[in-house]
Amino acid sequence: MTAVIRLASLVLALGLGLGASSLITACQVINPDHCANQALPGNVWCKNLSKSTPFCSPCVSAFHGCVAFEPVGCGDYDPAILEGGDEEDESSGSGSGSGSGTAG
Numbered sequence: 001m002t003a004v005i006r007l008a009s010l011v012l013a014l015g016l017g018l019g020a021s022s023l024i025t026a027c028q029v030i031n032p033d034h035c036a037n038q039a040l041p042g043n044v045w046c047k048n049l050s051k052s053t054p055f056c057s058p059c060v061s062a063f064h065g066c067v068a069f070e071p072v073g074c075g076d077y078d079p080a081i082l083e084g085g086d087e088e089d090e091s092s093g094s095g096s097g098s099g100s101g102t103a104g
Helices: 002-026 042-049 086-093
Strands: none
Touching: none
């Protein structure tokens, strides 16, 4: 009888261990140092950090996620979210943003 209880305990312990390990690997911790998690848009933040790695890649964790080339192959990359800077600054100061250049 004790052998059956020991075997059942072993199976239960292994099952709980495997279940806990799958939960641990499924959970992802957000990296607060990643370029996508900064106050500035990711590409702007990376460009300010280093001119040689001006793009923010959600698919890369090394170097705060900053990479040298635009990460178009990364499925999570959205330039509309990760870009900012000059274009936004210019358009926010103008009234209509028509760009005709002849307004008085």
